[in-house]
Amino acid sequence: DAGVIQSPRHEVTEMGQEVTLRCKPISGHNSLFWYRQTMMRGLELLIYFNNNVPIDDSGMPEDRFSAKMPNASFSTLKIQPSEPRDSAVYFCASSPNRGESKNYGYTFGSGTRLTVV
Amino acid sequence: GDSVTQMEGPVTLSEEAFLTINCTYTATGYPSLFWYVQYPGEGLQLLLKATKADDKGSNKGFEATYRKETTSFHLEKGSVQVSDSAVYFCALSGTSYGKLTFGQGTILTVHP
Numbered sequence: 001d002a003g004v005i006q007s008p009r010h011e012v013t014e015m016g017q018e019v020t021l022r023c024k025p026i027s028g029h030n031s032l033f034w035y036r037q038t039m040m041r042g043l044e045l046l047i048y049f050n051n052n053v054p055i056d057d058s059g060m061p062e063d064r065f066s067a068k069m070p071n072a073s074f075s076t077l078k079i080q081p082s083e084p085r086d087s088a089v090y091f092c093a094s095s096p097n098r099g100e101s102k103n104y105g106y107t108f109g110s111g112t113r114l115t116v117v
Numbered sequence: 118g119d120s121v122t123q124m125e126g127p128v129t130l131s132e133e134a135f136l137t138i139n140c141t142y143t144a145t146g147y148p149s150l151f152w153y154v155q156y157p158g159e160g161l162q163l164l165l166k167a168t169k170a171d172d173k174g175s176n177k178g179f180e181a182t183y184r185k186e187t188t189s190f191h192l193e194k195g196s197v198q199v200s201d202s203a204v205y206f207c208a209l210s211g212t213s214y215g216k217l218t219f220g221q222g223t224i225l226t227v228h229p
């Protein structure tokens with residue numbers, strides 16, 4: 001299996017532009033998580049999907065952030081408009097299923113490093 | 118709610134030194150416990166895990182024992198290498214939909 005695949009690896013954009021980050025989870029995994037990592041705040045869970053349905057989006061910082069999972073093999077995280085304080089590494093992770101996460105943990109992608117100038 | 122506390126870093130060691138990174142947790146019920154490692158420029162990788170009390174997880178020379186009485190899951194390695202330099206995260210998975218709660222991470226630097 002190729003693991004969790006994220007694209008792009010690096011993104012540099014100007015303030016005010018729309019940014020879309022993409023994630024392909026491991027085939028057969030039913031749970032998908034988006035995290036943000038910064039030096040100041042560490043790892044923050046943004047949103048969690050189970051069977052393509054958003055279950056917990058309480059970590060989404062504000063309305064500028066949105067996430068979708070149109071099917072089991074694809075998810076996007078969109079920021080519109082982007083701001084310099086959104087600069088961070090964004091990780092996607094997947095897990096076999098809601099109950100198995102407890103024993104399995106997550107498999108993380110390599111992340112997207114976003115820089116907003 | 119669930120929480121994980123790791124020892125503050127960074128930790129700097131010489132090659133072949135003994136490593137301990139402390140991790141304590143707060144959770145209801147019977148969580149599973151994990152250690153993840155993040156090498157520079159990469160995502161987090163599962164290093165080891167333990168799913169019940171007194172279990173010992175081990176991998177690549179690293180070990181951690183699930184101690185329910187002290188609510189701890191300390192990471193140890195007998196002889197570190199330069200290649201072990203990375204950020205280490207302790208995490209727990211409690212009863213809430215398998216959500217992982219992470220500690221703040223500990224930066225380890227190993228010098229030759």
